[in-house]
Amino acid sequence: MTKIPSEAVSERVAAILARRILSGELAPGLRIKQDELAAELNTSRIPVRDALRILESRGLVTMRANTGARVVAPARSDIAAAFDIRERLEPLLLADSMANFGAEDVEALRAVVRAGETATTPEDMIEHGREFHWMTYSRHTSTLLATMVERVWDVGQAFVLGTWKTMDAVAAEHARQDHLREHHMLCEAIARRELETAQAALVLHVRRIRAVVLGQVEAMHRAQAARV
Known part of the structure; x- marks a missing residue:
């Protein structure tokens, strides 16, 4: 053997x-x-x-x-920093990748966006989001930059999932629709080769998620303090 x-x-x-x-x-x-x-x-x-x-x-x-x-249980400051880093580094990684994108890459990305419409649970949405974003970065040439982005993604992902799970049905559906709409905007900007528009859509997406997650973290801390 x-x-x-x-x-x-x-x-x-x-x-x-x-x-x-x-x-x-x-x-x-x-x-x-x-x-x-x-x-x-x-x-x-x-x-x-x-x-x-x-x-x-x-x-x-x-x-x-x-x-x-x-x-790891990141402090609020670590989570905030992770999103701040994402906001600065991911547009660079996107630019690197877009420079090498072909028509077949755009069609594959659109297929992922369509597949996301069938995702309904928080777990499915998180998995879809990661697949979508890493496909937009799939043609990068900088291993260092991609590794740095992946690490800061990991810092916040469990909290993004936890936040989604604590939402009521209405809020969760609103978040889902925002998620899909922003992915569509980013995808079509990439398809049109409009780098600045794509980067702006990406930053908007990261900032929205940051606000939702940090709001939930602060609510958790207030709840914990009230129990002490």
Whole structure:
């Protein structure tokens, strides 16, 4: 039997944990028990520990001596900073990618926009949003810039999902319609090769999400303070 390299096992474990964190299944601040995780995934503690180090480098977990690993629980200032960084870096990444976009890329992007119309749950909308945006960046030439953008996305994604889940039905549908409309605007600006319009649509989209998420974070903090 061929033995799977430990690096491959670590990467597999890291991918599983990342999905759970970004989907909100593992909540911010939750302790990750390495023994239980190793038993669940039928592996040893070594690849689990290595996977946690990979996720620590992505900013998804923190590791402390004697206390173990926990899912990162960003402060309000960290979340605000993540959106501020997105607002500045993503237009640069978009410009880099648009310079290499072809007609087939535009049609693929439009297909993703259409597919988003069938997404109704918060989980589906978050997944669709990530797919859409990373398709707009798919022709980039700067690995460094793309890596930086992906990391700040990860900081806020669980909070975006959590915010969506706490909305009532009317507010959630309004958010869904805003989400789809802004994606359509961005897609069509890309199709017309109107870089400045596309960048403006992207910034508008990021700012709207930032306002909604930070409003929810502040409401959570007020609720917690009231219980003390």
